Amino acid sequence: MTRVRRSNDWGFPRWRGYEGAREAAQVRLCDRHGCTEPGSCPAPKSPNSPERWYFCQKHAAEYNAGWDYFAGLSAEEAAERETTERAEAGGYKESAHYGWAGSGDGSRSRDEMRALEVLGLDPDADFETVKKAWRNKAKEVHPDVRPGDADAAKAFQTFQVAYEVLRAAEERREWRG
Structure with missing residues (x-):
C-alpha cells in the first residue's frame, strides 16, 4: 500500500511559502566597464533619447558630474x-x-544653529571643534588684547554668548545620555 503524503497547503494562498516558487530576481550590473555593483541608477545615453545607461551610485555620480544639460543648444x-x-x-x-529649517541632522535647535554660524562652523561640528573656534575668535577680539575697541568688545560678547549656548546644549545632551 502506498502511503499518501500530506501537505500543509489547503488551497488557500496565504498558507503557501512566500516567493517559494519564484525564480531568482534578475540583477542588472553597472554598465561601467569592470564594475560588479548593481546598476540601479538610469542615466540617459544622450539628450532627448529614451536609451539609458544603468550605473551604480558611485558611477552615476561620476557620470552626472560631467553632464551638461544644455549641450548642443x-x-x-x-x-x-x-x-x-x-x-x-x-x-x-x-x-x-x-x-525643515536649515541644514544639519535636526538634532540642534535654531539657537544652536545661529551660534554655530556666529563661530563660522558647519552644522555638524562636534564640541571640541566648537571650543577651538571659540578660543581662536575670542583671542582675536578679547578686551585685554584690544583695550578701548567697542566693536571688538561687542564681538567678544557675541562669541561668548554663542559658546555658552553650545556648551549648555552639550551638557544637556550628556545629561540625557
Missing part, C-alpha cells in the same frame, strides 16, 4: 529652456518654505 535656446523649466518648477521652490 544655442545661448537663446538654453535661456528659453531654463526660464520654461523654472516657471514649471516654481511651486517646488515655494514649498521649500514649509520644509
Whole structure:
C-alpha cells in the first residue's frame, strides 16, 4: 500500500511559502566597464533619447558630474529652456518654505544653529571643534588684547554668548545620555 503524503497547503494562498516558487530576481550590473555593483541608477545615453545607461551610485555620480544639460543648444535656446523649466518648477521652490529649517541632522535647535554660524562652523561640528573656534575668535577680539575697541568688545560678547549656548546644549545632551 502506498502511503499518501500530506501537505500543509489547503488551497488557500496565504498558507503557501512566500516567493517559494519564484525564480531568482534578475540583477542588472553597472554598465561601467569592470564594475560588479548593481546598476540601479538610469542615466540617459544622450539628450532627448529614451536609451539609458544603468550605473551604480558611485558611477552615476561620476557620470552626472560631467553632464551638461544644455549641450548642443544655442545661448537663446538654453535661456528659453531654463526660464520654461523654472516657471514649471516654481511651486517646488515655494514649498521649500514649509520644509525643515536649515541644514544639519535636526538634532540642534535654531539657537544652536545661529551660534554655530556666529563661530563660522558647519552644522555638524562636534564640541571640541566648537571650543577651538571659540578660543581662536575670542583671542582675536578679547578686551585685554584690544583695550578701548567697542566693536571688538561687542564681538567678544557675541562669541561668548554663542559658546555658552553650545556648551549648555552639550551638557544637556550628556545629561540625557
